[in-house]
Amino acid sequence: MDSDKESLTSNPKLNSAAGLNAIQVSSRGYFYTFMAQLFKMLNRNFILLKRYYVSTLSQVFLSPIAFLLVMFALQKAIDVINKKSIPHPESYPLGPLDMCQGQHRSDPCINIMYYPKSTDSDAIMSIFSNNNLERSGISSTSPFAINYEGVFDLDVNTPPKKKYGIVSISDENFLYNYCLINPNTTAFGISFETNKAADIYKYQIWFNTTMQRNDTSAFNTRVLGLIRGIDEAIIGYSGNGNAKIDVDLKDWPTVPPEESSQTIISTLGPMFLFSAQMVIFINFVLMLVTEKEKRLRESMQLAGLRSEVYWISWYLSYSALAFLCVLVTMAMGAALNLDVFRNANFFVLFFNFLLFNLAMLMVGCMLSAIINNSQTAVLVSVYIFVIGLILMGAVFSNPSFTYIWWDSGTSPAIRRVLMLLPPFNFGIMFVTVSNLASGSIQPITGTLIPGVGFKWKNLYENIPSSYVQSTGVNSEIIPVPKPVFFFYQLLINIVMYMALTWYMDNVVPNNFRVRKSPLFFFSPLYWRSLLRSNTTNKDVSTKDWLSRLKPSLPPQPNEDEDVTAERRSVLDSNIDYSLRIVDLHKTFGKESPFSTKFTAIDSTCLGIKEGEILALLGQNGAGKSTTMNILSGIMNQTSGDALFYGTPLRDQRSIRTLLGICPQHDILFDELNAVEHITLYGGLKGLSSDEIERIIEDGLNAVRLYSVRFKLSKTYSGGMKRRLSVLIATIGNPKVVFFDEPTTGMDPVNRRHVWRYLESFKKGRVIILTSHSMEEADVLSDRVAIMAHGRLRALGTSIKLKSKFGIGYRFSMIAKNTSSYGVIKNTISNLFPEAILEDDSAGSIIYNFPKENEEKIPEFVSWLEANQENLEDYSTQDSNGFDLSMTIPTQAFDMEFLNNPSSKANDDCKLISAWSMSQTSLEEVFLKIIREAQVEYESGNW
Numbered sequence: 001m002d003s004d005k006e007s008l009t010s011n012p013k014l015n016s017a018a019g020l021n022a023i024q025v026s027s028r029g030y031f032y033t034f035m036a037q038l039f040k041m042l043n044r045n046f047i048l049l050k051r052y053y054v055s056t057l058s059q060v061f062l063s064p065i066a067f068l069l070v071m072f073a074l075q076k077a078i079d080v081i082n083k084k085s086i087p088h089p090e091s092y093p094l095g096p097l098d099m100c101q102g103q104h105r106s107d108p109c110i111n112i113m114y115y116p117k118s119t120d121s122d123a124i125m126s127i128f129s130n131n132n133l134e135r136s137g138i139s140s141t142s143p144f145a146i147n148y149e150g151v152f153d154l155d156v157n158t159p160p161k162k163k164y165g166i167v168s169i170s171d172e173n174f175l176y177n178y179c180l181i182n183p184n185t186t187a188f189g190i191s192f193e194t195n196k197a198a199d200i201y202k203y204q205i206w207f208n209t210t211m212q213r214n215d216t217s218a219f220n221t222r223v224l225g226l227i228r229g230i231d232e233a234i235i236g237y238s239g240n241g242n243a244k245i246d247v248d249l250k251d252w253p254t255v256p257p258e259e260s261s262q263t264i265i266s267t268l269g270p271m272f273l274f275s276a277q278m279v280i281f282i283n284f285v286l287m288l289v290t291e292k293e294k295r296l297r298e299s300m301q302l303a304g305l306r307s308e309v310y311w312i313s314w315y316l317s318y319s320a321l322a323f324l325c326v327l328v329t330m331a332m333g334a335a336l337n338l339d340v341f342r343n344a345n346f347f348v349l350f351f352n353f354l355l356f357n358l359a360m361l362m363v364g365c366m367l368s369a370i371i372n373n374s375q376t377a378v379l380v381s382v383y384i385f386v387i388g389l390i391l392m393g394a395v396f397s398n399p400s401f402t403y404i405w406w407d408s409g410t411s412p413a414i415r416r417v418l419m420l421l422p423p424f425n426f427g428i429m430f431v432t433v434s435n436l437a438s439g440s441i442q443p444i445t446g447t448l449i450p451g452v453g454f455k456w457k458n459l460y461e462n463i464p465s466s467y468v469q470s471t472g473v474n475s476e477i478i479p480v481p482k483p484v485f486f487f488y489q490l491l492i493n494i495v496m497y498m499a500l501t502w503y504m505d506n507v508v509p510n511n512f513r514v515r516k517s518p519l520f521f522f523s524p525l526y527w528r529s530l531l532r533s534n535t536t537n538k539d540v541s542t543k544d545w546l547s548r549l550k551p552s553l554p555p556q557p558n559e560d561e562d563v564t565a566e567r568r569s570v571l572d573s574n575i576d577y578s579l580r581i582v583d584l585h586k587t588f589g590k591e592s593p594f595s596t597k598f599t600a601i602d603s604t605c606l607g608i609k610e611g612e613i614l615a616l617l618g619q620n621g622a623g624k625s626t627t628m629n630i631l632s633g634i635m636n637q638t639s640g641d642a643l644f645y646g647t648p649l650r651d652q653r654s655i656r657t658l659l660g661i662c663p664q665h666d667i668l669f670d671e672l673n674a675v676e677h678i679t680l681y682g683g684l685k686g687l688s689s690d691e692i693e694r695i696i697e698d699g700l701n702a703v704r705l706y707s708v709r710f711k712l713s714k715t716y717s718g719g720m721k722r723r724l725s726v727l728i729a730t731i732g733n734p735k736v737v738f739f740d741e742p743t744t745g746m747d748p749v750n751r752r753h754v755w756r757y758l759e760s761f762k763k764g765r766v767i768i769l770t771s772h773s774m775e776e777a778d779v780l781s782d783r784v785a786i787m788a789h790g791r792l793r794a795l796g797t798s799i800k801l802k803s804k805f806g807i808g809y810r811f812s813m814i815a816k817n818t819s820s821y822g823v824i825k826n827t828i829s830n831l832f833p834e835a836i837l838e839d840d841s842a843g844s845i846i847y848n849f850p851k852e853n854e855e856k857i858p859e860f861v862s863w864l865e866a867n868q869e870n871l872e873d874y875s876t877q878d879s880n881g882f883d884l885s886m887t888i889p890t891q892a893f894d895m896e897f898l899n900n901p902s903s904k905a906n907d908d909c910k911l912i913s914a915w916s917m918s919q920t921s922l923e924e925v926f927l928k929i930i931r932e933a934q935v936e937y938e939s940g941n942w
């Protein structure tokens, strides 16, 4: 055991092949291992970040740039307002004190309560009242007159029953309690502290400061007017010019309002409601891009699905989800008794949410036409969500920003760009509705004034200027549009993103870099193929097609004569090929200082007749899948063409009705079972429900999936998925079927079931299959084509290839005893020096005889028969029924025997217990061809 270990660790070849052994690694210490692993991981991460360069670049650049730009745009917009100079500020003359108001303008209220009741204070307030009446120019009998009324006649718990002018109260406690118990009923309170003898007059004014703003508003002129009036009265009362007046201001005590103002909902509502709708959008983008990435969309399109149907089906499905989401949002809003939902017309809000959702779903369609991988899709949709949220939070939660875009100082370009974004149109519409429906805070009393509501007709009326101007926006030059305008904008958004989706879907390269020219819509061919139905099949005559193609087709250097003959016959229109591939050529990349052009398929010509299975063999990267992808229309060829039953390759729509494809990687919907897959693909191929039922019964039984037909495909093993893919490729009676490695991952039993299924299926069709199993190609195919580095290297039936490229015959013999062992070997190597010893272990001897020894084979067989011991002792068949050996009495082999094989050997001289002979296998032919091709390729003789 120890010596084994020693020999393992000391074997330099093993060490270099498998890396360092565990003992050496552990002796390096933790730090070394840590650093080595860290380095490897950093390297791997770097490679991954490089591969996902779109995502990496957007994280590094797009994110800060986008957010900072939005922030900067907002700053610029507000700067326009802030930087406005006011060369001629308005003047606010201090007027008389005007009549108080309660919560509503007509509600009873008290203008001024004062205390203590004293000769001084009564006289001052009386003078104030007279002066105020005089200043306002109204008579004391007018309902708006603020008269001196003496003692307040109500107790502390009784709210005012009429509008009081100026009343005296007993003390500060009464004033305090009255205002707490009856909030928002008293405009001002005054407490006096006077000393007439010393000519000192102090007073304090209680008033509501909560709505004070640090701006040029005239709101405070009421307080200033009152102070001016009281001072004037004091001076008048003191009777000399030396009165010392001291005044201070005090806020009213505040009490919680009876009704909640829902200020959070009206300010942050756009953010929350926007977020509630965006979940659908993110999910939608992810769903579409994942289907594209997993090639599910492509697989359905190959089955005949029209791309407009694909888009519309998803759009409608998610529109239905959005519709439900909007209804739930509306129901929740009503259930929670939110003002904006309660006081606005149902359909106004409903359409705002719905149109916004529909526009965002269109944005989602456009994104999925551009983006090819799901990781980027998540990133981009989250970006859009966050930017939208910022827009909602910064712009629509702040009244100062809502209509700022229509201020005469703001660039119209910003406004026009913003209107291209559905969140902007949604937000501005919502805020407009919310402003009118949720009510506002009364600036004087600080109480909530319920909104007037938003009716359908308000859509067609101007937004009240008080809302627009209260945000500081001068919209006189460019009026804010009527609300319905934003509905129109959302409709325009839908149409605009729909057009972009259609355009991007055609011109942005997919994973296979297939794209149309940027001006594809000018091509009449595009419109003709778009309007043609799936079943229209415009056959062209082979002769015309070939003459139009004008293939040059020079034979490749060192080309096999069968491949050259195939080149000639595909050009002969009299030969009835169902699938004719002419001069198919595909290159990847461009020749530039940074990259080189790579030829994946080099002028391939093939003709396949109906009822034929052609096996396309080749090493990894030989060009098999590329050939299949081009013939399926997934990838564009660089040059050349193919004709399917009279339909040229470019007529993809007609080709798809003829095609069945089993791609190399299973393209299955994880969340669908086998029956659902068949129903879907059968439906896309236009099968009736009876036909679909029959495939479910017979097809699933044939590929032995019937018992698991209701299990989701994600629960299938690799082999089961493969069998389902094979079955799907045969749905709809396709005339041409491509199977790319159809039995990969299948166990031998199931593989044989699939072979039997394909064998029975091939009648009346053309089948091309690629495989790495030579046995499969041997068993299934009528002809075999071997590819290397994009070129056809050999073509013909399996038997023909074996006899043409075979290296000869293989003899395996079991020596009777150790002495006969050496005799057999010596005899063969003396007489057939070209024979190659393949194995001579455990009493068995295996020789490969070259084809040049072919004429001597019958004699050699006779010698073997003559030298084999008792024939009855051995079975001549293996478990499969194949002939294994022949057993005949033995005889010494010499040239004399070859000349006279009928001479009998002495029984005691028997040399061989058993023997068998086989021709070269297809695998050996394949290896030989590939080896030769590799030598030519590497020597530059290609």
Ligand SMILES: Nc1ncnc2c1ncn2[C@@H]1O[C@H](COP(=O)(O)OP(=O)(O)OP(=O)(O)O)[C@@H](O)[C@H]1O
Binding pocket: 511, 512, 588, 589, 600, 618, 619, 620, 621, 622, 623, 624, 625, 626, 627, 664
């Ligand atoms: N989209 C592509 N861009 C660049 N090169 C590609 C692309 N698709 C295929 N190739 C290259 O074309 C060559 C042929 O690839 P293809 O997939 O056809 O090989 P294959 O014979 O099917 O191999 P396998 O047996 O492994 O499936 C390969 O060298 C491959 O790298």
